[in-house]
Amino acid sequence: MLSGLKNKAAAVAGDAQKLATSGPAEMKERASSLAAAATDKAEDIAGNLKEQVKEKANETVEQVKEKANETVDKAKDGAKEFAKKVVHGALDKVSKKIGGAMGSDPDMPKPVKAGLQDIVDALMVEVKADIDASIDGLAAGKSADVNDKILEGPAGVCKPNPCSWFRAWVLYTMFPHDKSIWAKLKTPSWWFIMILANMPIYGVAQAYFLLLFILMDKGDIFQLVNFIQTLKVASVVSIGFIPAVTGGIMVYLDCIPKGTCSTEGPGMRNSSEFLISTAFWGVQMLLTWIAALCLPCAKTKGMRSNANAAITKRQGTGKKRFAMWIVYDLIVAVAMCAWVYTQIGEELFITYVFWGKTFYGYLCLPWFLLKLPLMGPMILKTKRTAYNPQGKTVPMANGKEKKINRERRLGSKHPSTVMPV
Numbered sequence: 473m474l475s476g477l478k479n480k481a482a483a484v485a486g487d488a489q490k491l492a493t494s495g496p497a498e499m500k501e502r503a504s505s506l507a508a509a510a511t512d513k514a515e516d517i518a519g520n521l522k523e524q525v526k527e528k529a530n531e532t533v534e535q536v537k538e539k540a541n542e543t544v545d546k547a548k549d550g551a552k553e554f555a556k557k558v559v560h561g562a563l564d565k566v567s568k569k570i571g572g573a574m575g576s577d578p579d580m581p582k583p584v585k586a587g588l589q590d591i592v593d594a595l596m597v598e599v600k601a602d603i604d605a606s607i608d609g610l611a612a613g614k615s616a617d618v619n620d621k622i623l624e625g626p627a628g629v630c631k632p633n634p635c636s637w638f639r640a641w642v643l644y645t646m647f648p649h650d651k652s653i654w655a656k657l658k659t660p661s662w663w664f665i666m667i668l669a670n671m672p673i674y675g676v677a678q679a680y681f682l683l684l685f686i687l688m689d690k691g692d693i694f695q696l697v698n699f700i701q702t703l704k705v706a707s708v709v710s711i712g713f714i715p716a717v718t719g720g721i722m723v724y725l726d727c728i729p730k731g732t733c734s735t736e737g738p739g740m741r742n743s744s745e746f747l748i749s750t751a752f753w754g755v756q757m758l759l760t761w762i763a764a765l766c767l768p769c770a771k772t773k774g775m776r777s778n779a780n781a782a783i784t785k786r787q788g789t790g791k792k793r794f795a796m797w798i799v800y801d802l803i804v805a806v807a808m809c810a811w812v813y814t815q816i817g818e819e820l821f822i823t824y825v826f827w828g829k830t831f832y833g834y835l836c837l838p839w840f841l842l843k844l845p846l847m848g849p850m851i852l853k854t855k856r857t858a859y860n861p862q863g864k865t866v867p868m869a870n871g872k873e874k875k876i877n878r879e880r881r882l883g884s885k886h887p888s889t890v891m892p893v
Contacts, residue, residue: 558601559600562868563603571588571593576707585768621860622869624861627640627861639687643863646684650868651880678753679704681699682756690763690770690773691770692773692774693770693855694773694854696766697854698764699759701842711833713827747822773857773866773867774868797838804836808831808835811824
């Protein structure tokens with residue numbers, strides 16, 4: 473330690489001796505270098521202090537933002553809980569009034585009254601859950617991207633490519649997000665596609681559903697569910713009621729007196745057409761189950777607000793309930809196919825296939841329940857969607873948005889972008 477101090481002292485003494493023996497020019501140069509070193513040191517210290525102050529200020533700002541966000545979140549949560557509490561209280565009163573009105577008959581048995589009240593209470597539970605999810609969605613904020621898509625116009629003929637244009641044309645013609653049924657009735661292309669969709673010969677109607685399945689958005693819950701429902705409801709008419717009358721009763725009235733039912737019975741008069749339509753019907757059933765398999769990976773695109781945990785949970789509940797309907801359809805289809813299989817080799821095998829299809833059509837009647845008002849949103853937890861002129865899946869347009877889009881279609885703003893019909 474002593475040797476170190478001696479070395480430092482010797483160095484200082486040497487510097488002092490040099491400075492004492494140096495001339496004015498050297499002293500000036502030495503002073504300048506010391507001043508420059510001092511300036512650099514001061515700048516370094518000032519820069520470090522500036523960075524430290526800036527970092528501290530940023531940390532303070534972040535802390536303030538976090539506190540503000542926490543305060544806002546707490547306020548939102550409080551407002552949500554208050555709104556839910558008010559709505560639940562009002563719905564409880566409505567539930568009691570409805571239940572009391574339905575069971576107001578003094579001669580009504582008590583078990584029936586209790587059952588009616590239970591039904592009303594169960595319905596109110598679903599209503600409360602839907603309202604809670606809606607309130608949570610409003611608190612999560614609206615999606616600007618969805619609002620922009622609702623007001624999008626057509627991309628133009630064959631843009632961005634012919635396939636995309638054709639897809640957008642078909643989907644928007646049949647399922648527009650901003651047109652009422654009266655507006656669709658004024659569209660010639662809608663009538664053209666509707667005629668093809670309901671043509672009951674050579675599987676044309678079934679081919680339409682195959683094309684629709686290829687073109688539709690298979691990532692949206694409502695589109696998948698609606699596709700399956702439409703197929704099943706159409707089956708009631710196309711392979712249930714109509715064939716039973718035209719191909720069944722009317723044929724028997726003609727062939728029984730002649731004794732030719734073994735060769736001219738239902739399905740035998742034009743067996744080639746019948747077999748083609750039956751093959752397409754098999755494809756139609758297969759599309760139902762493929763669409764059902766897409767449901768677990770699908771999400772709802774009918775929300776204007778950002779998705780949250782409550783909405784996701786409701787969607788999961790709706791998917792589980794809809795799965796029970798798919799199981800019912802599978803049981804009916806397997807039973808029908810098993811019965812037809814036992815008739816292989818019989819002289820009237822084609823007739824048995826005909827009546828097997830017809831009975832399957834009648835057994836699709838329960839699917840009408842899901843088409844009743846409120847049944848879809850309440851039981852299946854779906855939000856209705858449709859397509860914009862570019863074929864994108866969007867929520868239904870409101871009155872103001874419909875007016876803006878209608879003016880554009882009529883050419884009052886952008887005549888060059890009117891979509892051909």
